[in-house]
Amino acid sequence: METVAERTxxxxxxxxxxRLIEAARVAAASVVDPEIPTISIxxxxxxxxxxxxxxxxxxxxxxxxxxxxxxMRMIALEVEAAVERAxxxxxxxxxxxxxxxxxxxxxxxxxxxxxxxxxxxxxPAASRRALFGDDVPVACPHCGSRETxxxxxxxxxxxxxLRRCLACGEPFHAFKCL
Amino acid sequence: xxxxxxxETPLVLSLLRLADTALVHSHRLSEWCGHAPMIEExxxxxxxxxxxxxxxxxxxxxxxxxxxxxxTEDDLAYLRDAPQYRNVLMAELPRGDFAFTILRxxxxxxxxxxxxxxxSRSTDAQLAAIAAKAEKEAAYHVRHSGEWTIRxxxxxxxxxxxxxxxxxxLWPYTGELFEADEADRAMIxxxxxxxxxxxxxxxxxxxxxxxxxxxxxxxADGWMHxxxxxxxxxEHLGHxxxxxxxxQRAYPGCSW
Numbered sequence: 001m002e003t004v005a006e007r008t009x010x011x012x013x014x015x016x017x018x019r020l021i022e023a024a025r026v027a028a029a030s031v032v033d034p035e036i037p038t039i040s041i042x043x044x045x046x047x048x049x050x051x052x053x054x055x056x057x058x059x060x061x062x063x064x065x066x067x068x069x070x071x072m073r074m075i076a077l078e079v080e081a082a083v084e085r086a087x088x089x090x091x092x093x094x095x096x097x098x099x100x101x102x103x104x105x106x107x108x109x110x111x112x113x114x115x116x117x118x119x120x121x122x123x124p125a126a127s128r129r130a131l132f133g134d135d136v137p138v139a140c141p142h143c144g145s146r147e148t149x150x151x152x153x154x155x156x157x158x159x160x161x162l163r164r165c166l167a168c169g170e171p172f173h174a175f176k177c178l
Numbered sequence: 179x180x181x182x183x184x185x186e187t188p189l190v191l192s193l194l195r196l197a198d199t200a201l202v203h204s205h206r207l208s209e210w211c212g213h214a215p216m217i218e219e220x221x222x223x224x225x226x227x228x229x230x231x232x233x234x235x236x237x238x239x240x241x242x243x244x245x246x247x248x249x250t251e252d253d254l255a256y257l258r259d260a261p262q263y264r265n266v267l268m269a270e271l272p273r274g275d276f277a278f279t280i281l282r283x284x285x286x287x288x289x290x291x292x293x294x295x296x297x298s299r300s301t302d303a304q305l306a307a308i309a310a311k312a313e314k315e316a317a318y319h320v321r322h323s324g325e326w327t328i329r330x331x332x333x334x335x336x337x338x339x340x341x342x343x344x345x346x347x348l349w350p351y352t353g354e355l356f357e358a359d360e361a362d363r364a365m366i367x368x369x370x371x372x373x374x375x376x377x378x379x380x381x382x383x384x385x386x387x388x389x390x391x392x393x394x395x396x397x398a399d400g401w402m403h404x405x406x407x408x409x410x411x412x413e414h415l416g417h418x419x420x421x422x423x424x425x426q427r428a429y430p431g432c433s434w
Binding site: 068152 | 219230311312
């Protein structure tokens, strides 16, 4: 991700710096996941850090959900654009791999946003159980029934599986535990 | 034809071996896109391929950074010819039928999972970070390919016949997964890479558990193919790269 980072308007006092970082955080947090546009990258846990570099440039860390997540480049571009639109200069956006993203980082607001979009949120506490195949019950996002079955472990994006509700008959996406 | 000569220090060579195996296997899996027996499986194989492609990109980017010659992940993927590729031979074999594809994915991911698990404790922080992510993805790959191995091995007469044929063809390529040469030993001693001997018991246990349910015999370890990790490849890799690298070869430096 090569961009020309730009200095933000001079932030002299400590208070100015804090306000600037907060403004940059709000701008970056407004970016939504391009593949699940009901959830912001902050609620998804993809936005890891916002700070001011020694050279006065806003620095933002984002982390991929999956190694091959094709949305990362677009997310990085949109973060840049959002921070620039907020008049804070062009930020440096870093892709950080460590610590590795886990579904535990999805916030309660993120869980609610997924549910509202008809996507079952991941089981809490990225349990090794779910990762290693014990079929942890997943409630239907439409009718709430816990009688659901797996259609396919791999859905339309790397982070989702395809399930079906045995009560209301609707198929739905479920966020995979990672 | 422009090719690059990468300065293969033990670390760069190790990263290329891992990246090339992931990329080449990813490409073979992606050849199923639009051809799998059902749409769910089409998506599943494409997802597996995407995970491997993501791992390869992270590894190439890191290899380029370590080499410090100003190259990019794309240079490493597109500007090396077959003799410069360092993947294990199993990854490059033509995609074969569905049984062959599934069994190869199973044998490779049953190795990748404990490997990445151990590598997540690497003394090399960047490799450890890549491994921590890859480990979780590999867990899904083992499960998916393992379930299909069982379904096909203990399935119809036809599916079983195909699985046995795939097993005959693939088993002689498993030895290469556990080789260690001088570069490997240097990395193992430095705590960068796990010792393949320590990975083997976990791989054997997964293979035994799945083969047992699939009613597949574990073949005896006879003569094993070798050479991919030092650039001696089957004829198939060159053909694969001809397709994969076509655009960069026809229009050097093109991008979009």
